[in-house]
Amino acid sequence: MDTAPRHDIYAFIHKGLRAFMSHTLVRLGRVDVNDRAELAEVSEEVRALLALCRDHVHSENTFVHPAIAARSAGRTAAFEREHAGHEREIDALEALVAELPGSAAALRRLYLALSVFVAENFEHMQREETELNAALWATHTDDEIRAVEARIVASHQPEEMQVVLRWMLPHLAPEERAQMLGGMRAAAPAPVFEGTLALIRPLLGGRDWRKLASALGL
Numbered sequence: 001m002d003t004a005p006r007h008d009i010y011a012f013i014h015k016g017l018r019a020f021m022s023h024t025l026v027r028l029g030r031v032d033v034n035d036r037a038e039l040a041e042v043s044e045e046v047r048a049l050l051a052l053c054r055d056h057v058h059s060e061n062t063f064v065h066p067a068i069a070a071r072s073a074g075r076t077a078a079f080e081r082e083h084a085g086h087e088r089e090i091d092a093l094e095a096l097v098a099e100l101p102g103s104a105a106a107l108r109r110l111y112l113a114l115s116v117f118v119a120e121n122f123e124h125m126q127r128e129e130t131e132l133n134a135a136l137w138a139t140h141t142d143d144e145i146r147a148v149e150a151r152i153v154a155s156h157q158p159e160e161m162q163v164v165l166r167w168m169l170p171h172l173a174p175e176e177r178a179q180m181l182g183g184m185r186a187a188a189p190a191p192v193f194e195g196t197l198a199l200i201r202p203l204l205g206g207r208d209w210r211k212l213a214s215a216l217g218l
């Protein structure tokens with residue numbers, strides 16, 4: 001028998017990260033190395049992805065792991081080692097982006113290195129969503145987990161949240177998207193809610209937009 005679902009601190013942000021990683025990797029694979037404008041645009045996208053990944057590791061280390069470790073000592077050790085590895089890989093990927101302009105060899109190195117980074121992160125995120133969620137759910141109430149999440153959101157600037165929302169909201173299931181935006185409408189100032197709708201509307205297909213508009217009574 002299914003029990004009521006618990007609050008999943010990882011689910012939405014990880015969907016956003018998977019979408020951003022997949023998009024950027026595919027885009028890097030088809031970029032024209034001799035088209036300077038396109039290469040600059042894709043480079044900027046890779047840098048933005050890497051900045052978000054670095055920030056994500058920092059948020060988990062700062063807010064999520066201490067909460068878990070306080071009630072199940074030792075559960076986060078392997079994940080912290082992997083995070084340290086991800087930070088080193090992000091440094092190396094940023095160095096490869098800097099070598100890009102005009103170099104097909106540098107583009108190939110970056111594409112292959114990013115593919116490995118994405119593969120490792122997909123496995124890592126799956127284990128967080130199973131092993132670390134199990135630890136969180138065994139020791140924390142949903143309200144306590146939501147409080148950890150609220151501290152993460154509060155630690156970010158509005159511009160940083162825009163990037164997160166841009167990648168997260170279009171890549172949630174319709175019900176999840178409506179749930180998140182409904183929460184935002186209740187909690188945030190009206191211009192923030194309206195700005196977010198304007199940000200994601202062009203990124204949603206007509207079908208998803210109509211579902212959202214109907215769920216929110218727009």
Ligand SMILES: [Fe+2]
Pocket residue numbers: 057060079083124128
């Ligand atoms: Fe992580």
